[in-house]
Amino acid sequence: MNKNDLHEEGRNAINAPLLPLGTEIYPEDTLLEENAERMMLDPTSRENLKFSDLLKVLIEWINSELEEDRIIVKDLEEDCYDGQVLQKLFEKLSGRKLNVAEVTQSEIGQKQKLTTVLEAVNHLLRPHGWTIEWSVDAIHSKNLVAIVYLLVALAMHFQAPIRLPEHVSVQVVVVKKREGILQTAVMTKELTSTTEDAFDTLLDHAPDKLNVVKSSLITFVNKHLNKLNLEVTELESQFADGVYLILLMGLLEDYFVPLYNFFLTPENFEQKVHNVAFAFELMQDGGLKKPKARPEDVVNLNLKSTLRVLYNLFTNYKNSD
Numbered sequence: 001m002n003k004n005d006l007h008e009e010g011r012n013a014i015n016a017p018l019l020p021l022g023t024e025i026y027p028e029d030t031l032l033e034e035n036a037e038r039m040m041l042d043p044t045s046r047e048n049l050k051f052s053d054l055l056k057v058l059i060e061w062i063n064s065e066l067e068e069d070r071i072i073v074k075d076l077e078e079d080c081y082d083g084q085v086l087q088k089l090f091e092k093l094s095g096r097k098l099n100v101a102e103v104t105q106s107e108i109g110q111k112q113k114l115t116t117v118l119e120a121v122n123h124l125l126r127p128h129g130w131t132i133e134w135s136v137d138a139i140h141s142k143n144l145v146a147i148v149y150l151l152v153a154l155a156m157h158f159q160a161p162i163r164l165p166e167h168v169s170v171q172v173v174v175v176k177k178r179e180g181i182l183q184t185a186v187m188t189k190e191l192t193s194t195t196e197d198a199f200d201t202l203l204d205h206a207p208d209k210l211n212v213v214k215s216s217l218i219t220f221v222n223k224h225l226n227k228l229n230l231e232v233t234e235l236e237s238q239f240a241d242g243v244y245l246i247l248l249m250g251l252l253e254d255y256f257v258p259l260y261n262f263f264l265t266p267e268n269f270e271q272k273v274h275n276v277a278f279a280f281e282l283m284q285d286g287g288l289k290k291p292k293a294r295p296e297d298v299v300n301l302n303l304k305s306t307l308r309v310l311y312n313l314f315t316n317y318k319n320s321d
Helices: 003-015 043-047 049-065 076-080 084-094 107-128 136-140 144-157 198-205 207-228 243-253 269-285 295-299 303-317
Strands: 037-041 168-178 181-192
Touching: 037 043, 037 144, 043 049, 043 168, 049 076, 049 084, 049 144, 049 168, 049 181, 076 084, 076 144, 084 107, 084 144, 107 136, 107 144, 136 144, 144 181, 207 243, 207 303, 243 269, 243 303, 269 295, 269 303, 295 303
Parallel strands: none
Antiparallel strands: 037 168, 168 181
């Protein structure tokens, strides 16, 4: 969730009227201590199609990231609450190994693991202005809203190569105990805002400016590729096999890329994807963030994806000789 979209929500929460509790009383609600509160997803929000889409995208993303660990997530509440999946996901995304026990069956062990994982997550995200909408207790009690907030924040921070559904909101019921009486308030929580970026805006709303951007990028790449007597005239197609991307990274970082690392004359889709994925690895080795685009999108001549990749290089290396 975008960190700037929380002020209105906060005001709504403060001003939300506390309503007498209806007939639906959960056993755990009666155990609440004085002034304690519990938040849960309104059942109607589970049927929200955009919310379902968001859950599906997040599950597919986690499974893609953790494929090597042979972890398969099917249900975010059941699979994320004990900290194991969140630990592996954070380690994969951040490249950091956390000092936690591998398998923890007891509730105490699970909460200790969650505490370590969330401390690392919060330490990473809070300086970037993220509001922490999750806690150890919320996640361990399988609070789906808290779990989704956490996953969306990680996906956005690490620029996951996924497209999150925009403007996904859910209704949550907040149960509080005041003077021994249970009360509820219904609040709207926005889980994602717009994920439209500069190139979405450019392609969808300002196509006249697109040529200016393409021209700047062509000038930038040719300034470097000309050193190898190579020239680009067409951004969509000439980067699609990954060869120019790899050579460009070598020029920008001033190293020679051994020819055995990639296919100089790729003959099929798989070889082109290998090349683009290898170029992405070189970019990350150079300190750039993982590209949002997928290698397959670049190979398939997706202009937006190719522009994103090249613009990322342009902003990082525009002053290099």
